[in-house]
Amino acid sequence: MQQKFKRSPGELINIVTMTEAFFLQENLPAELRNVVDLAIEELFINMVTYNTETSQPVEIQMLPFEDGVEVIMTDSDVERFNPTKLRHVNVDAPLEDRQPGGLGLFLVLKMVDSISYQYENRQSRINFTVNGKQHV
Amino acid sequence: MFDIGFAQSTGITVCGRLDAANAVKAQAFLDKVEGECVLDLSGLDYISSAGLGVLLKTHKRLMASGHGVKLINVRHHIHDIFRYSGFDKLFEIVSATN
Numbered sequence: 179m180q181q182k183f184k185r186s187p188g189e190l191i192n193i194v195t196m197t198e199a200f201f202l203q204e205n206l207p208a209e210l211r212n213v214v215d216l217a218i219e220e221l222f223i224n225m226v227t228y229n230t231e232t233s234q235p236v237e238i239q240m241l242p243f244e245d246g247v248e249v250i251m252t253d254s255d256v257e258r259f260n261p262t263k264l265r266h267v268n269v270d271a272p273l274e275d276r277q278p279g280g281l282g283l284f285l286v287l288k289m290v291d292s293i294s295y296q297y298e299n300r301q302s303r304i305n306f307t308v309n310g311k312q313h314v
Numbered sequence: 315m316f317d318i319g320f321a322q323s324t325g326i327t328v329c330g331r332l333d334a335a336n337a338v339k340a341q342a343f344l345d346k347v348e349g350e351c352v353l354d355l356s357g358l359d360y361i362s363s364a365g366l367g368v369l370l371k372t373h374k375r376l377m378a379s380g381h382g383v384k385l386i387n388v389r390h391h392i393h394d395i396f397r398y399s400g401f402d403k404l405f406e407i408v409s410a411t412n
Contacts, residue, residue, distance in 0.1 A: 187334045187335045188335055190333055190334060190335040191335060194331070209391075212360055212391050215360060215362075216360075216362055216395075219333055219334060219362045219364075220362060220363060223334045223362075223364070267399075268400075269398070269399055269400025269403075270400055270403065271400070273373070273374060273377060273404050274374075276370060276374075276400075276404065277370075278366075278367030278368075278370050278371050279363075279367055280363075281363040281366055281367075281399050282362070282363035282364075284399075285362075285363060285395070285398055285399060288398050289398065
């Protein structure tokens with residue numbers, strides 16, 4: 179299943195609709211949905227927030243495999259930004275030192291089972307998998 | 315779907331998906347809350363970092379006046395997100411019984 183989305187947080191509802199349809203079509207365990215939804219949202223919001231020099235839509239492709247889901251997100255006409263490089267978030271910091279923001283990509287890297295990044299011809303391509311054996 | 319509102323028995327109920335698209339609505343509601351804030355999350359299906367930011371901002375504001383946010387009826391998969399993000403050390407959290 180493959181679809182393009184405008185660069186707006188308002189598109190999240192349409193992305194969720196796509197994910198829901200994909201899980202139904204492929205008869206995938208509902209327990210994986212939250213991890214897939216979270217990873218897609220965090221990566222999508224990161225793209226539309228920081229890659230502001232383009233108006234190209236973000237393409238999302240979902241593929242089933244034996245034990246889970248593979249998601250490919252493609253952002254065109256953008257600068258290189260590798261979200262798979264771990265950013266330090268001190269989750270043990272006291273309340274006074276914690277600030278809203280910065281957790282999104284940290285959570286993605288924590289929750290998906292594999293993630294890779296490719297950049298070519300001003301196109302960013304993020305590929306991640308969520309494995310049913312790890313999450314169900 | 316997302317909804318936030320006052321409930322008679324449990325304080326404030328938060329239902330549906332607290333994502334980046336709904337975080338503004340949640341923050342606008344919680345910015346008006348004063349004193350001890352109990353959030354019943356039994357109907358919360360999903361939370362992302364945008365939603366975590368709303369909770370953190372509200373908690374910090376209320377803690378400054380000696381109160382804070384208490385999270386009750388937290389479902390297992392939502393609790394996992396709190397644990398990964400270290401929020402289980404910042405908030406008083408009561409898990410859902412089932």
